[in-house]
Amino acid sequence: MSSNYKKLGDYIRPLNERNRDLQVKTLLGVSIQKILMPSIANTVGTNMKTYKVIKKNQFAYGPVTSRNGDKISIALLQEFDEAIISQAYTVFEVIDISKLHPEYLMMWFRRPEFDRYARFKSHGSARETFDWDEMCEVELPIPSIEKQQEIVNEYNTVTNRIKLNEQLNQKLEETAQALYKHWFVDFEFPNEEGKPYKSSGGEMVFNEELDKEIPVGWEFSYLGNYSTIKGGKRMPSGSKLIKEQTDSVYIKVADLGTSKYVQLDNTFEYVPSEVAPKISRYITHKDDVVISIVGTIGVVKIVGESLNGANLTENCMKITKLKRITSSYLYHYLVSKEGKEEIKIRNVGAVQAKLPMYNLESFPIVIPKAEIINEFENKVISIDKVLNERNIESKTLTKLQSVLLSKMSKVKERTPKEVNNEI
Structure with missing residues (x-):
């Protein structure tokens, strides 16, 4: 083990709280994208009392790795105060967050090197599993909590910018979709005078196949x-x-x-x-x-x-x-x-x-008529330009995320001399 590397088992503990009183309703699953997301499992007739409870800043992972390709399903709960997950998952938490930051640990789990390690250490004949004992044998650098927070902050700055781009792009796509509906569902595209076609008395004709009216000439x-x-x-x-x-x-x-x-x-x-x-x-x-x-x-x-x-x-x-x-x-x-x-x-x-x-x-x-299609295209081109610009930025930021994760293996504390020089 490298001098600055520590065994994870000294910093985490397993949990096994069950939803016995059925008070927790939010059901989540762990994806291979390493996030907790609403479960799509059919739970009709399922005894939800046996489901495990996971709370904010706790982890869940699926020990079975043979079905996930090259990734291990593991995630940190942050979006909810508590939720329930399948009994198949292992739930655990950091023992002392003043020594190991949960988000810092989650960053380590996001590294492709961790996935390769987990797959290599998985064992079993019928199905391969990465069990709790193997999880405890994971080694990682654990600097001071201040250094961990600094690394987490840097990573979150990039992540939050990517999320902001996604939110802005969603708004732009909703704008373009609203324009489509206004023009081609409500038929309120601008007429020759620039007024909404249908509500301004635009001529319509009944179409039997669609069982509704469409503009004349369409x-x-x-x-x-x-x-x-x-x-x-x-x-x-x-x-x-x-x-x-x-x-x-x-x-x-x-x-x-x-x-x-x-x-x-x-x-x-x-x-x-x-x-x-x-x-x-x-x-x-x-x-x-x-x-x-x-x-x-x-x-x-x-x-x-x-x-x-x-x-x-x-x-x-x-x-x-x-x-x-x-x-x-x-x-x-x-x-x-x-x-x-x-x-x-x-x-x-x-x-x-x-x-x-x-x-x-x-x-x-x-x-529709060609001129209406062309006018719609001209309007969405400007939206698409901004969409693509933000997508390019997000892809660059995603590469930066990967760089930040790869640098974690080389994390080291600043020496007292380096600190004094900054002061």
């Missing part, structure tokens, strides 16, 4: 008539994605993110060079609209410039070569209330839902 058709829809491709049998950068990046559903545009960052994986020719036909291009079709269905994004030529997972389809409509118009339609409802009713499959290609090709779509 058309109704199906998505397949105005685009080309193609599926992605799974990796060939026996092949695996790699973290090492090649000429072929691979887009998975998990990579689609939360913003309108999906852009390349350091979380993406790559197709090995010798495998790439086998799936070279299944690639995306800038401004293609991508939609997830298996499992989590209906995640819709536009392919950004940085992913032009990227390979696409078989769990998505791309909508490309658009005619008479733009990527932004189609995106906002698919994520609208009306679009989501259409996606939902077109899912098939009892065991695992799926959105088939023919059901996407037959998606009903209204085709």
